[in-house]
Amino acid sequence: QKELLNELKGKENVTKSGQKINLYANIGSISDIGLVLKNDAGGVGLFRSEFLYLENDTFPTEEQQFSVYKKAAESMAGKKVIIRTLDIGADKQVDYFELEKEENPALGYRAIRICLTRPEIFKTQLRALYRASAFGQIAIMFPMITSVWEVKKIKEIVEEVKKELREEGITFREDVEMGIMIETPAAVMVSRDLAKEVDFFSIGTNDLTQYTLAIDRQNLKLDPFYDPHHPAVLEMIRIAAESAHAEGKWIGICGELGADLELTETFLKMGIDELSVSPSMILPIRKKIRETE
Ligand code: PEP
Ligand code: MG
Numbered sequence: 001q002k003e004l005l006n007e008l009k010g011k012e013n014v015t016k017s018g019q020k021i022n023l024y025a026n027i028g029s030i031s032d033i034g035l036v037l038k039n040d041a042g043g044v045g046l047f048r049s050e051f052l053y054l055e056n057d058t059f060p061t062e063e064q065q066f067s068v069y070k071k072a073a074e075s076m077a078g079k080k081v082i083i084r085t086l087d088i089g090a091d092k093q094v095d096y097f098e099l100e101k102e103e104n105p106a107l108g109y110r111a112i113r114i115c116l117t118r119p120e121i122f123k124t125q126l127r128a129l130y131r132a133s134a135f136g137q138i139a140i141m142f143p144m145i146t147s148v149w150e151v152k153k154i155k156e157i158v159e160e161v162k163k164e165l166r167e168e169g170i171t172f173r174e175d176v177e178m179g180i181m182i183e184t185p186a187a188v189m190v191s192r193d194l195a196k197e198v199d200f201f202s203i204g205t206n207d208l209t210q211y212t213l214a215i216d217r218q219n220l221k222l223d224p225f226y227d228p229h230h231p232a233v234l235e236m237i238r239i240a241a242e243s244a245h246a247e248g249k250w251i252g253i254c255g256e257l258g259a260d261l262e263l264t265e266t267f268l269k270m271g272i273d274e275l276s277v278s279p280s281m282i283l284p285i286r287k288k289i290r291e292t293e
Contacts, residue, residue, distance in 0.1 A: 005283040008290070009040045015268060015292045022274040023282050023289075024080070026254060030068055033075045035279040040286075043080035043137075045202065045276020046254040047072060049125070050092050058096050059121065065128035073136025080137045082202070082276075084181070085125055087111045087143040091218055106216060111144035116153055126161045130172040139177035141202055146186040151197045181254070183207035188236045191243035201244045202276070205255025209233050228257045234266065241270045252276055264288045 014020045024045030025036040036044060052060045052068060072081050088094055089110025102108040115122035129140055142154055158178070165172050182188060183204035195201065209228040210217040217226060227233075237253070244251035252274030257263060259277035264285060267275065277285060 005287065008283050008286050011286065011290070013042075013286050013289050015289055017293055019268055021268065021272065021289060022252070023285055024082070024252070024254075024274055024276040025279045025282060026276050027279075030072055030075075032279065033072060036076070039279040039282040041079075041279060041282045043082070044072070044076060045080075045082050045252055045274060046141075047081060047083040048087065049083055049085060050087055053086055053088055053094050053097075054092065056096075059124070062124050062128045062131075065125060066131050069129055069132035069138065070135045073132050073138050076136060078137055080139055080177075082139040082141055082177075082179070083129060084141050084143055085112070085115060085122070085129075089114060106210065106218075112142050112150060112154070113144065115142075116150060116157075119157055122157060123161055126158060127165065130161060130165055130176065131170060133173040133176045134171045138173075139179065139200075141179040141181055141200075143181045143204065144183060144207070145180045145194065146184045148190060148193050148197065151180060151194060155197070181207075182236075182240045182251075183255075184211050185236065188240050191240045192246060195243045195247035195249050198249065200249055201240055201251040202274075203237055203240060203251070203253045203255060203258075205233065205237070205253060205257035208236060208255065209257075212236055228255075228260075229263070233257075234263075237267075237272075238270050241272055245271060250274065259285065261285065261288050265292050268292060 013023045022042050024043040025041035026046040027036060027044055028048045029051045052065055069083060088097055089099060090105045099109060132138055177199040179198050179200035179202055181204045182201050187194060205228055206217055212233050213230060215222050215226050241251050250273040253272055254276040258275040259281040275285060
């Protein structure tokens with residue numbers, strides 16, 4: 001079995017009828033990149049940047065972040081590295097953010113909501129990301145989007161950051177791809193308008209399932225009810241794909257569901273362009289794709 005999978009290294013992710021899809025890897029820290037390359041992923045589809053904040057006693061500096069993003073870009077040697085901006089709050093608490101205790105943390109002050117209300121934290125991360133863009137193929141994506149205005153606001157802040165860097169004579173890529181995560185039903189319902197604003201979508205099926213089914217993803221008691229195969233969740237994914245393609249944008253899946261071999265064929269039929277999964281799932285999914293008509 002292992003040898004069979006090993007033989008798939010260097011091969012394309014292509015179905016028998018010729019449909020291709022990108023297979024990228026999810027990582028939680030820079031030390032995972034060895035595994036990404038070893039398993040022959042085409043890129044990094046989700047770099048959860050939270051570890052930078054979680055392992056620190058205070059806000060990571062621009063330099064600290066820059067060196068990590070630069071290293072990720074360089075280690076991937078020209079392959080795409082999609083870095084997600086901080087997704088702190090709810091299940092990921094960090095003391096120095098001094099977040100208030102909330103009744104409903106999953107519906108609360110988290111992720112992009114923190115970034116848009118504390119732009120100094122957001123801008124430090126964006127500066128580090130843009131500076132690192134000169135060293136490889138970095139793309140940036142934003143978590144927990146619900147509204148078009150949020151994306152417009154993000155783009156304004158990005159423009160401010162780029163202007164500052166330009167004025168300081170710091171080199172960066174002007175055309176860094178910018179995407180959003182689709183992980184709320186609201187984002188799906190306005191996906192056609194969101195698609196006009198960004199370069200790509202990446203579906204966070206863990207949160208999309210939680211918010212679509214109104215089921216706390218952390219409550220083990222609710223496990224029997226937490227069903228990412230629920231037709232409502234699959235329909236959300238289908239609609240998001242249709243919207244992205246109608247606007248000429250690409251769409252990937254970076255939540256756990258992307259690695260579900262029972263759904264690989266369904267995702268291919270929907271025209272999903274990229275699946276981002278844990279490194280160890282790259283070759284099994286490649287195998288599945290190559291066996292599919
Ligand atoms: C998701 O919600 O599916 C996702 C990929 O993000 P996280 O699991 O980090 O919330
Ligand atoms: Mg999420």
